[in-house]
Amino acid sequence: MKGKVSKFFVYAGMFILTFGASSCGQSGVEESSVLDSFEGNISSQTADYGSASNSSVDVTASKDSKCGQQSLMLDYNLAEKGYLYCARGYGLDVLNALWEAPAPDKIDWSKYTGIRLQMKGTQSGQLAFDVKDAGGELWRFMINVDSTEWKEVVIPFDQFSVRHDWQPSTSDGNQKLDFPIRSFQFEPKTVGQGQFYFDCVELDI
Numbered sequence: 001m002k003g004k005v006s007k008f009f010v011y012a013g014m015f016i017l018t019f020g021a022s023s024c025g026q027s028g029v030e031e032s033s034v035l036d037s038f039e040g041n042i043s044s045q046t047a048d049y050g051s052a053s054n055s056s057v058d059v060t061a062s063k064d065s066k067c068g069q070q071s072l073m074l075d076y077n078l079a080e081k082g083y084l085y086c087a088r089g090y091g092l093d094v095l096n097a098l099w100e101a102p103a104p105d106k107i108d109w110s111k112y113t114g115i116r117l118q119m120k121g122t123q124s125g126q127l128a129f130d131v132k133d134a135g136g137e138l139w140r141f142m143i144n145v146d147s148t149e150w151k152e153v154v155i156p157f158d159q160f161s162v163r164h165d166w167q168p169s170t171s172d173g174n175q176k177l178d179f180p181i182r183s184f185q186f187e188p189k190t191v192g193q194g195q196f197y198f199d200c201v202e203l204d205i
């Protein structure tokens, strides 16, 4: 009987470990590849967002989620020639807008080939997903939003293009995607009003 009981606990333990690693695990799980699942407080203190004066964006948590209890929701109105963004990670103006995963230099980026995320939008059109690399350079991947249902987007690192429209003054401009990546951001690019939901930003093996 004793043997049976301990075997059960071994299997149960294996299940929990596997589950934690393959879905949206807790940030404390060592092998988890989840970069961010937007749990906890989501506000202007924990997300770095803003817009041009002719546009607007508000960022909150939504209960409509794919990982954990909530997703990140952008409620926006993008005007012609305007812009707006929402970023999480390290080295941002909002110091507590940190992703859930460990700090960039604590992640073994060589294990991963790209980024995978879950998203949905109420308006079809274009959405930019950017990452800022170790040299402060911004890289972009354009997502075509054609459905109001949740969908998964997979972005291999080699599919990012260096941004030519704008770079931070601190960018090293070497046009090489230097690891570690330090932050990511969402930028709706289609003029109009709508909402975007994001969840389960993971590193793809």
Ligand SMILES: [Ca+2]
Binding pocket: 037, 038, 039, 065, 066, 067, 068, 069, 070, 071, 072, 199, 200
């Ligand atoms: Ca979540």
